[in-house]
Amino acid sequence: MTLLDLAPRSVADDKLAALPVIVIGAGPVGLAAAANLVERGIDFTILEAGTKVASSIRLWGHTRFFSPWRHLIDPASRRLLEASGWSLAAAEGRALTGQELVDDYLAPLAELPEIGPRIRYSTKALAVTRVGMDRTRTPGRAAAPFLIRVRHADGRVEEITGRAVIDASGTYTTPNPLSSSGLSPLGADQVSDHIVHALPDVLGADRVRFAGKHTAVVGAGHSAANTLIGLGKLTREEPGTRVTWLIRNPSAIRVSSSADDELPERAKLGTRLGRLVSAGIVDVVDSFQIGRLEPAGGGIRVVGTRRGEPAVVDADLVVAATGFRPDLDMLREIRLELDDIVEAPKRLAPLIDPNLHSCGTVSPHGFQELKHPEQGFFIVGMKSYGRAPTFLLTTGYEQVRSVTAWLDGDLSAASRVQLVLPATGVCSTGDSSGGSCCS
Structure with missing residues (x-):
């Protein structure tokens, strides 16, 4: 050519x-x-x-x-x-x-x-x-x-x-589905009112919806991290607010917290989220493979497997930060x-x-x-x-x-293509459901 x-x-x-x-x-x-x-x-x-x-x-x-x-x-x-x-x-x-x-x-x-x-x-x-x-x-x-x-x-x-x-x-x-198979989970149409798109304004316009509720956040990238950090703050301000983090990989932290990251604000996400996990404010359920969704009382039940065994998480809301x-x-x-x-x-x-x-x-x-x-x-x-x-x-x-x-x-x-990008450590690598590496 x-x-x-x-x-x-x-x-x-x-x-x-x-x-x-x-x-x-x-x-x-x-x-x-x-x-x-x-x-x-x-x-x-x-x-x-x-x-x-x-x-x-x-x-x-x-x-x-x-x-x-x-x-x-x-x-x-x-x-x-x-x-x-x-x-x-x-x-x-x-x-x-x-x-x-x-x-x-x-x-x-x-x-x-x-x-x-x-x-x-x-x-x-x-x-x-x-x-x-x-x-x-x-x-x-x-x-x-x-x-x-x-x-x-x-x-x-x-x-x-x-x-x-x-x-x-x-x-x-056009978000990725919640199911680990890449398809929409069985039963999703029955609980659509309890599924929230990525990056809801949990401390602002959407506060009332999340305050005092149990929210499960699905995803391992920066979109999930932003939402988890917001919900972590909400737990201190609104009694009864609970947060569960569902990820399909064994490791909980998928966002950069490296001191070598040339984008300091990106590194802070990983650091802040790590602190919430360590303090028990964010409950991590790793290695969770989602298969179907069901109504559960007035909320939603996430049904799947964890390390080869049946697993269930009940919540009021699910945030789909799956990329x-x-x-x-x-x-x-x-x-x-x-x-x-x-x-x-x-x-x-x-x-x-x-x-x-x-x-x-x-x-x-x-x-x-x-x-x-x-x-x-x-x-x-x-x-x-x-x-x-x-x-x-x-x-x-x-x-x-x-x-x-x-x-x-x-x-x-x-x-004549030229591009200088800021160096980083991990950026949602290894998990295609991790969400977006936002600018």
């Missing part, structure tokens, strides 16, 4: 050039893609399922990032914002919550005149394909526009076309090349395998590792990592910088 084989078709001769690039998702990485497209003068449309920018982050906006600002801001986005008078100075040195990232960075970015008019809110992407082609047809495929079917808030379904597609739709709304997986149903008519294990792009998967890599040991990668047989289609951001829990925002920003350079025909810039 030569460099010419890797280059996109000449824009000057491309009949698709009049069509916009379609970006799915107006989260941090989707907006970063937009900023890079703005700088390169490429037209685009952003499809956002929510009513506002960064709709998923707003759902866990109370949670604090462990990355400093420099790892949370996309360089192209920063240049556009600073040209409008925005300044980073006031935020330097602060550990931000998700909501602060939205208010202080993402919302202003989405309001820029170069980006705002191109965002279509309450527009959910249902499917991606090619005009007049299912995935089995090959002749003329690369010359056919992409077709994206969308649904609006009023239920109206529409189809739009584009020259390329950047899928930055994330994974927060996330990509929604691939919308891409059934696109020719993808995904790893069999983590469901990430095949060339990227070995670089992010959670059995081998932490957040800080992922190699630089760009369009080459993200490409699929479907020319002009890319999955980026958290979704590009499939089921691997090691994603950092700065990684996604470098991904879209490379991808947009490739779309612009700038193979030199697209191939």
